[in-house]
Amino acid sequence: QAATPLHWVPPQVDPEQVTLVVGFGDGVVRLLKEVKDAFVLLHVFKPHTLPISALSFTRSGDLLASASSDGTIFFMKITKDADGAAKEFAPIGFVTIGAPISSLHWCPDGSKLLACASGEARLIEIQRPVEEQLDTSATFEISLEMREFPFELKRVIPEKPPPKEKKEGEDDDEEEAEPEPEPIIPPTGNALACQWVSDRSFLVSYDGEETRGKVYECAFDNKYPLQELDTHSGAVSLIRFSHSGRYLLTGSVSGQVGVRPVAEGASGESFFLTKCWKGYIHGMESKVTGCGMSWDEGKLVTCGTDGSVVMLKITDGFGESVQEALTSAQALREAEAMQAMLELEELKAKEEALALRPEPEDIVDPSHYSLQQEKIQAEEDRRLAEAELKKMSLKERVALIRTDFEELLEQNSKLPAGEQLPRDEMEIDPGLRVILEKEADDKVEEARKELAWISEKKQIGLDKLKSCFLDDLAVEYITLHSLRSPYTVASFRTKKLSKAQRASMDAVHGLIDSEEQANKGGA
Incomplete structure (x- = not known):
C-alpha cells in the first residue's frame, strides 16, 4: 500500500529522533526506526480501513491522533520506557466526523485537537479523551465534546451602479429612489489546513474564492479572523512551523512554497512578519504535499503531487535579513510593551485614586425621593422648621412668664396674712378665665x-325596623317545648289585617247586621 502522511516522531516519543511515523492507504500506521542502511519496524497497528490522511502527536508525546478519509479520528495512548521512548501504543477510541479529514493538530497544552474536514468551512475542535470517563467494553467508538468554528469574513457592501442619465423633460421627483445594496458575506470554501499557534489562537486556510491563498489567524471566541496573511495565489494546502518556531512554512495547490519569519514570543498583529519568501518549486498543477526544514534551518525540503522532492539551501543573506527583521520586530514589540506598561501603570494609578476617593452614598431604598419630591419636601420641611421655631420661642416665653409668676406666688405667700393678695387677684388676665369657661x-x-x-x-x-317587622304582626312565631314529652307546639306568624281589609270587614258586618234587623222587623 502507498504511504500517505509521513512525519518524524517528536523527541518526546523518540529521544534519539531517528523514528518515522507513516500512514498507509489500507489504514495501517507504522513506526519505522532508521538504522545504518535500513528501516526497522518498531510498532504497527490498524486504526482505520481507508487511507490515513493525517497524523498528530501531542507536545508531551502521550497521545497520537490519526485521521482517515472515512471521516474518523482514532486516539492512541503512548506508554514510554525508562529512556522516554515509546514502548506501547494502546487504543483509546475513535470519533466520527462524517467527512474526509485533511489536517490534524494538537494545541500546545494537549487539551484539544483541531481538525479540518470537507464541507462548508468545517473546522472542528475536539476535546481530549479521558480514559476514566469512557466505556469501550463493547466498541471503540466514543463520544467527545466538539464544536465547529463559525468562520466568517466581514461583510462586503457592493458598489452602487452609476446613476442613469436623466432625459429632457423628466422631473427629479419622478426618479425612483434606488434601494441601498445589501452587504453580502463572501463564501469561505472548505478548510484545508490548520495549525495551533497558542492555546487560544490557531492558523487555518480555506479554498474559497475570497479566501484562496490566505492564511488566517483565528480564535474560537471570535468568528472573524484576528489577522490575515496573504501568502499564495492558490489555496494553501499545508501549514507548518519549523523546529525552532522561527519560520512558518506554507504550501499551495499551485506548487508554490512560502517561508515567513516569525517573531518569537510575540502575539497579535506583530507575531507574523510581513516579509515572506515565495517560490514555485513544483509544477503549476502540482499540489505541495510536504514541506520541512532541517534542524539547523539551513535547508528546505519540499515534495508535491508531481512526484518530485526538492531540497533548497537557505543562504546566509536570507538569515541575516530575517534576523534584521526579527530585531526590528523585537524593538517594536519592546516599545509597544513599554507603552502598554506605562498605560497599565497609569490605569492602576487612576484605579488606586478612584479607590481612595470616598464613594457617594448609594440610593437603594425604592421609596427614596426623586429630585422634584426632594425639592417639595425641602420646602415643606423649611415651613415646618419655621413653625417649630416659633412654637419653641412661644414656649420659652411662656416658661419665663410661669417662672416669674411662681416667684410672685412664693413672695406673696411669705407676706403677713393681712398683706397677702387673694388668689383671684393674682390672675394675669382676668378675662381669660371667662373666655376659657x-x-x-x-x-x-x-x-x-x-x-x-x-x-x-x-x-x-x-x-x-319595628314598623317594618313587628308593628304589622298580630301573632309572633312562638315555640313551646314540653319538658316531659317530646312534643312541641308552635304558633303561626300572623300579620294584622290591613286598613283596606278592616274596612271591607266592617262593611260586610254592617250588611249582616242590617239584614238581621230587617228580618226581625218583618217577623
Whole structure:
C-alpha cells in the first residue's frame, strides 16, 4: 500500500529522533526506526480501513491522533520506557466526523485537537479523551465534546451602479429612489489546513474564492479572523512551523512554497512578519504535499503531487535579513510593551485614586425621593422648621412668664396674712378665665347636641325596623317545648289585617247586621 502522511516522531516519543511515523492507504500506521542502511519496524497497528490522511502527536508525546478519509479520528495512548521512548501504543477510541479529514493538530497544552474536514468551512475542535470517563467494553467508538468554528469574513457592501442619465423633460421627483445594496458575506470554501499557534489562537486556510491563498489567524471566541496573511495565489494546502518556531512554512495547490519569519514570543498583529519568501518549486498543477526544514534551518525540503522532492539551501543573506527583521520586530514589540506598561501603570494609578476617593452614598431604598419630591419636601420641611421655631420661642416665653409668676406666688405667700393678695387677684388676665369657661361650655353644648342627634337617629332607625317587622304582626312565631314529652307546639306568624281589609270587614258586618234587623222587623 502507498504511504500517505509521513512525519518524524517528536523527541518526546523518540529521544534519539531517528523514528518515522507513516500512514498507509489500507489504514495501517507504522513506526519505522532508521538504522545504518535500513528501516526497522518498531510498532504497527490498524486504526482505520481507508487511507490515513493525517497524523498528530501531542507536545508531551502521550497521545497520537490519526485521521482517515472515512471521516474518523482514532486516539492512541503512548506508554514510554525508562529512556522516554515509546514502548506501547494502546487504543483509546475513535470519533466520527462524517467527512474526509485533511489536517490534524494538537494545541500546545494537549487539551484539544483541531481538525479540518470537507464541507462548508468545517473546522472542528475536539476535546481530549479521558480514559476514566469512557466505556469501550463493547466498541471503540466514543463520544467527545466538539464544536465547529463559525468562520466568517466581514461583510462586503457592493458598489452602487452609476446613476442613469436623466432625459429632457423628466422631473427629479419622478426618479425612483434606488434601494441601498445589501452587504453580502463572501463564501469561505472548505478548510484545508490548520495549525495551533497558542492555546487560544490557531492558523487555518480555506479554498474559497475570497479566501484562496490566505492564511488566517483565528480564535474560537471570535468568528472573524484576528489577522490575515496573504501568502499564495492558490489555496494553501499545508501549514507548518519549523523546529525552532522561527519560520512558518506554507504550501499551495499551485506548487508554490512560502517561508515567513516569525517573531518569537510575540502575539497579535506583530507575531507574523510581513516579509515572506515565495517560490514555485513544483509544477503549476502540482499540489505541495510536504514541506520541512532541517534542524539547523539551513535547508528546505519540499515534495508535491508531481512526484518530485526538492531540497533548497537557505543562504546566509536570507538569515541575516530575517534576523534584521526579527530585531526590528523585537524593538517594536519592546516599545509597544513599554507603552502598554506605562498605560497599565497609569490605569492602576487612576484605579488606586478612584479607590481612595470616598464613594457617594448609594440610593437603594425604592421609596427614596426623586429630585422634584426632594425639592417639595425641602420646602415643606423649611415651613415646618419655621413653625417649630416659633412654637419653641412661644414656649420659652411662656416658661419665663410661669417662672416669674411662681416667684410672685412664693413672695406673696411669705407676706403677713393681712398683706397677702387673694388668689383671684393674682390672675394675669382676668378675662381669660371667662373666655376659657365660655369655650368649655360651648364645647359641652355642642357635644350634647351631637349626642342628641345621634340618639334621635338611632331611635328613628329602631322605629323603622319595628314598623317594618313587628308593628304589622298580630301573632309572633312562638315555640313551646314540653319538658316531659317530646312534643312541641308552635304558633303561626300572623300579620294584622290591613286598613283596606278592616274596612271591607266592617262593611260586610254592617250588611249582616242590617239584614238581621230587617228580618226581625218583618217577623
